Amino acid sequence: MSNGKKLLACPYVIWSAVFIIIPLCMVFYYGLTDKSGAFTMANIAAIATAEHAKALWLSILLSLISTVICFLLAYPLAMILCNLNVNQHSFIVLVFILPMWMNFLLRTLAWQTLLEKTGVINNILGFLHLPTLNIINTPYAIILGMVYNFLPFMVLPLYNVLVKIDKNVINAARDLGANSIQTFFKVILPLSVPGIISGITMVFVPALTTFVISTLLGGSKILLIGNVIEQEFTQTGNWNLGSGLSIVLMLFIIINMVATAIFDKEGTGTAL
């Protein structure tokens, strides 16, 4: 019987070999060879050149800032959501997922409309005789776009973890004389670590690698590492360099994966 069951994995094993493993090997092949097919480390070393290093550094910086902001916004939100009347649970959660049903390109484009020099926000500010807001085409607009797009990815895992914390544990802490700040730092925060970790992963990776948000809200003035890679493939046509830089990018993701594995031993992803 178990032989039959093993065979059932065949379609998926073949599928993942062809569409996951082989493509990744190809990225490594292109990344480690030059145009003539000879082995080289030049494509990976290219990350050290001024323009690539700057793009990578900026990507890391912006995505870190966005992740922190997402976390700071999402944690209180998730806690408030948890304490709400049980009947409203699913509804409130849905309200926070609902925006994701509007295409994310359009939502980002809408921010362009809001933030533009003659955009909605500035029209309102002008009407109120307040100074105008000029953040479009600056890194601030990109951070805003990242926070906006990825906030739900931080809220949901946090909410899932917090909602599972046994109220008795918190009550016990209170009974033992802990004040609310102590309860938070000694009980709630440590228990929510898996949610924090998966939330951070789910925000940091897409933010680090985005090229769409920087194009739409950065006016193409700000080059992130995702833009560099995208352009190497779609414009410059230098697949070797693009693959080499992708390998570097994957290093950061692997670091993230390892961190996730250490903290989240369940391996099922609390995000779901």
Next chain:
Amino acid sequence: MKKLWLSLLVASMGALALTGCGSDAAGKNGEVVVYNWGEYIDPDVITEFEEETGIKVIYDEFETNEIMYPKVEAGASAYDVVCPSDYMIQKMIDNDLLAKLDFEKLPNAKANIGTQYWEQSKGFDETNEYSVPYCWGTVGILYNKTMVTDPVDSWDILWNEKYADNILMQDSVRDAFMVALKRNGASMNSTDPAELAAARDELIAQKPLVQAYVIDQVRDKMIGNEAALGVIYSGEAIYTQRENPDLEYVIPKEGTNVWIDSWVIPKNAPNMDNAHAFIDYMCRPEVALKNFDYITYSTPNDAARELIEDEDIKNSPIAFPDLSQYNNLETFSYLGDEGDELYNEMWKDVKSE
């Protein structure tokens, strides 16, 4: 549980209902896959072509020559007709990506395209065997008369700090460098590292003043009074002026780029005959006129120009400039892989600054 079922049901019903609207049937005479610039054809022309010939048009758009090239080169997308610019056509010929055209099948192209444009094409297609001109024009500065107080006659104005955050530059490597090179009095086909480095430094110096690097968005942003000055292709000028009368187009005195976009057929095109039929159709005077009315890009189709009724447009200095009046006009040429690399490298320096 129930929730999931319900949403599932609705989703699949929606998809089923939509199946009805999909019109997937290929034309009775096969298809032709066209790869053209964004907003570069009157959509009605495509429908009429399909109706007349029974060939289904699969239409795809690109934003810059640089985006188009790798797609055609990779060969994984089989295009039948592509519309690149001068230097890119030269690059495609050099790299053996293009098929020679069969002019027997292109009677309208021979008859209607003006001789001067065939002459001009020889700059990139020496034997006139690979390309049929579709549109041509210049690159200049579009400015808003209510926002710009200084006289606009030179690229210098794009470095004027008064207009900080009000300048739109082209987000394409050759066009951006053309502006800086011309301003410095160099050739826009320069491969001299010193000249390029100087141009790069100029562009870096200009970057804080630039509101955004865009391509087709220049049009909407200028119409919407989002910016005061923008680098733009001449063809957009007439359209934008129609929408916003405050806009004015100028060819700077330091000279500029005179470009031609031409139809070509890639070597791996699966529908050669249909591709020829499409190109020839585009060269019919009334079709070219229709396209001109819609996209307002200068047509090299002399017969179509004769058909323009509005005398102002027919003799418009923007649509049909007398090129002998201007100095230092040039056309891009392909600079080889090394030249491309040099430009890309420097452009990345500008963008990552």
Next chain:
Amino acid sequence: MKAKTTLQKLYISLIFLFLYAPIATLMVLSFNASRTRAKWGGFTIKWYISLFDNSAILQALYNTMLIALLSAFFATVIGTIACISISAMKRRNRAILMGITNIPMLNAEIVTGISLMLLFITLGVKFGFITILLSHITFNIPFVILSVMPRMKQLNPSVYEAALDLGASHIYAFFKVVFPDILPGVLSGFLMAFTMSLDDFIITHFTKGPGVDTLSTKIYTEVKKGIKPEMYSLSTIIFVTVLILLFLVNMSPEGKKKKEHK
């Protein structure tokens, strides 16, 4: 206590405003008579009418729905079958396969996109509907596996064996005993896959071919050359449909309960 709840409500409302302001903007724009986003040209519903004449947008909508449905379906079948087998695997093999499953989830979308693009180009596959579908199935399978696996773990294997002992065939026993238990996981996997496919832009961007657009790639091209107001009206329609749907679904069982409480 009262002040605290007010503060909480204020906080939620602010986040709410942040999340919905752009959506409200898009909805307002869909009624704007002027073509450009910059000015308000009066109220109109003409974009809703012309939407249904715009075959390019409708075709993109059709492609998007079809790809989402097909890729979610295939991913669900392949993923569910794989789960049955994975749960019977030795620890080491299971760890390896689950590790591979995690790759597309944790890897950057741009890397997944370019890796698939390189694969298709090397294999000489022509870009088009099929390449998009294959790519979507690939990134959808992990979502199915990760939502079915926990259900699989909760199964009691003796029930299945009891069914076999009572003379049921493997397939019959599976559908009668195992399947009903894992169904919620299968369904939520399907829905998740469907949503992921609908919303994907980056992977489609790298694997699409001429003339085949999904809504995302269509919007991206339009954003670059000036977006058509029909796109706003379509998104408004989609959004309102989903909103009404979720309201109905939410109001039916729980909503009634709530009313009874009052």
